[in-house]
Amino acid sequence: MTATDTPARIPLVDYLALDPQPHLVAQECTNCAARYFDHRDACASCFEADFKPVDVATTGVVTAFTIVSYAPPGVDAPFVAAVVDCDGTPVRANLRDVEPDPEHVTLGMKVALTTYSLGTDSAGTEAIGFGFAPA
Amino acid sequence: MASGDVWILGITMTKFGKHPEIDSVGLAAQAARGALADGGVTMRDIGILAAGNLMGGGALGQQLQKQIGQTGIPVYNVANACATGATALRTAIMAIKAGEVDMGLAVGVEKLSGAGLLGVSGAKKQGDTWEPSGRQGAIMGLDGRVGTDNMPGTFAQIGMEYGHKYGGVSFELFARISEKNHMHSTLNPLAAYNKAMSLEQIMGDLMIAYPNTRPMCSANCDGAAAAVVVSDEKLKTLSSEQRSRAIRVAASVLTTDPYEVGCQVLPNVNTLTRNAAKQAYEKAGVGPEDLDLVELHDCFATAELVHYDNLMLCGEGNAVDFFESGAAHRTGKTPVNVSGGLQSKGHPIAATGIANVWEICHHLRGEAGDRQIEGAKVGLAHVIGLGSACGVHILEKAAA
Numbered sequence: 244m245t246a247t248d249t250p251a252r253i254p255l256v257d258y259l260a261l262d263p264q265p266h267l268v269a270q271e272c273t274n275c276a277a278r279y280f281d282h283r284d285a286c287a288s289c290f291e292a293d294f295k296p297v298d299v300a301t302t303g304v305v306t307a308f309t310i311v312s313y314a315p316p317g318v319d320a321p322f323v324a325a326v327v328d329c330d331g332t333p334v335r336a337n338l339r340d341v342e343p344d345p346e347h348v349t350l351g352m353k354v355a356l357t358t359y360s361l362g363t364d365s366a367g368t369e370a371i372g373f374g375f376a377p378a
Numbered sequence: 379m380a381s382g383d384v385w386i387l388g389i390t391m392t393k394f395g396k397h398p399e400i401d402s403v404g405l406a407a408q409a410a411r412g413a414l415a416d417g418g419v420t421m422r423d424i425g426i427l428a429a430g431n432l433m434g435g436g437a438l439g440q441q442l443q444k445q446i447g448q449t450g451i452p453v454y455n456v457a458n459a460c461a462t463g464a465t466a467l468r469t470a471i472m473a474i475k476a477g478e479v480d481m482g483l484a485v486g487v488e489k490l491s492g493a494g495l496l497g498v499s500g501a502k503k504q505g506d507t508w509e510p511s512g513r514q515g516a517i518m519g520l521d522g523r524v525g526t527d528n529m530p531g532t533f534a535q536i537g538m539e540y541g542h543k544y545g546g547v548s549f550e551l552f553a554r555i556s557e558k559n560h561m562h563s564t565l566n567p568l569a570a571y572n573k574a575m576s577l578e579q580i581m582g583d584l585m586i587a588y589p590n591t592r593p594m595c596s597a598n599c600d601g602a603a604a605a606v607v608v609s610d611e612k613l614k615t616l617s618s619e620q621r622s623r624a625i626r627v628a629a630s631v632l633t634t635d636p637y638e639v640g641c642q643v644l645p646n647v648n649t650l651t652r653n654a655a656k657q658a659y660e661k662a663g664v665g666p667e668d669l670d671l672v673e674l675h676d677c678f679a680t681a682e683l684v685h686y687d688n689l690m691l692c693g694e695g696n697a698v699d700f701f702e703s704g705a706a707h708r709t710g711k712t713p714v715n716v717s718g719g720l721q722s723k724g725h726p727i728a729a730t731g732i733a734n735v736w737e738i739c740h741h742l743r744g745e746a747g748d749r750q751i752e753g754a755k756v757g758l759a760h761v762i763g764l765g766s767a768c769g770v771h772i773l774e775k776a777a778a
Contacts, residue, residue, distance in 0.1 A: 257510055322522060326643060332639075368508055373524075
């Protein structure tokens with residue numbers, strides 16, 4: 244981010260890449276191809292310790308969800324928490340841009356990655372969160 | 379009686395519920411002294427103490443000794459999430475199997491009344507500028523922003539995932555599982571709640587995390603449970619009355635998650651339970667069809683469903699049919715949670731894994747009163763600690 248005319252942005256988590264288009268990046272074990280969304284000291288599957296970044300599909304299918312009535316401070320309730328199967332890689336995320344009720348959220352629904360603003364800090368950097376919205 | 383067998387000699391649980399007048403150590407002492415008296419022994423006979431308490435400071439065992447008897451024996455303070463009680467019990471059993479002692483005491487206690495939603499992460503402290511931290515480089519708390527950490531929501535997804543895989547689940551189905559357990563609890567005077575609830579009441583109650591309403595969630599409460607375990611060699615030297623009430627531990631198993639891709643984002647309570655059940659059935663030489671009753675970890679109504687399948691009480695994918703057939707009802711083929719389960723009996727975390735063994739023993743001894751499952755000879759107790767740990771014990775009424 245060197246351009247002074249573009250407000251700086253920072254992803255909510257380091258596995259959310261914002262450019263060129265928002266997508267999630269998993270750390271894939273170079274030995275057994277197990278994928279992780281957090282830093283691992285070694286692979287939980289094969290115990291090797293070499294990982295490479297891989298892009299995760301930005302569309303997927305909801306395989307589990309819940310509609311949570313009570314949110315932690317700073318989070319609006321109700322919200323929809325879900326597991327989305329992105330072409331074989333399960334992803335944990337909220338569902339967005341959908342009414343948080345069981346008439347609108349269904350198992351097997353097709354969704355696509357979306358991003359949104361989480362606010363700006365005192366340096367003017369905008370935090371970007373992610374979720375999945377009906378595709 | 380085969381050499382190497384371990385037996386439950388004495389076991390008890392306190393009333394689950396609110397105990398504002400007594401602290402954790404006092405509750406644990408009540409259970410421990412109850413178990414010793416039930417087994418007809420004293421602290422002088424005990425060679426090891428395994429103590430479970432998740433929310434305390436990690437030194438329950440030594441504090442407890444000061445109330446019930448300091449004899450200098452080794453104490454193991456154990457913690458394994460909701461499997462803490464089962465882990466304490468298994469620690470004492472292992473010490474006997476290892477030949478180090480011939481009698482052990484396991485205790486679990488928790489004070490949870492009014493604890494509210496468990497599993498909610500504290501909001502991350504925010505400075506003036508975003509600073510990535512932790513293994514995900516997060517700039518703020520992720521609970522509620524990237525899925526949910528709360529327990530009702532986590533287990534709701536576990537039940538819904540079963541529905542995605544096999545079909546047949548609905549809000550009403552899960553609520554009917556809860557209706558069964560609340561009905562069972564009316565016969566259990568030690569349950570925190572022992573009121574029957576109609577399906578309408580359950581579905582119309584406060585929604586916590588769809589599809590789990592408040593009565594479909596395990597009740598936070600206070601309680602303790604304790605067990606005295608003994609080797610078969612030692613049991614032979616005890617009185618006929620002690621021998622006649624002893625219950626054989628046919629299997630004691632503890633497992634954790636093997637690596638699976640799915641459990642990296644949503645805890646998997648299935649594989650480790652299935653693995654534990656398989657090992658337990660093999661060790662005990664019994665099958666699910668031999669079980670006269672089962673106490674399984676219904677921390678939420680959505681969890682009970684998946685464990686019918688995981689414990690192989692039904693064929694793979696057939697948990698909905700199993701429940702619909704009435705099999706899990708106390709009059710059914712395999713009564714499940716005749717104690718009322720965690721949804722009504724309550725879930726004082728570290729006590730749960732011993733209290734469910736007590737429930738089974740109570741029936742095998744023919745001492746369960748109004749809720750007695752007649753002629754019960756074999757039962758299974760199961761707990762899950764999220765993260766995960768699974769404890770399975772198979773208990774058998776046998777001639778000692």
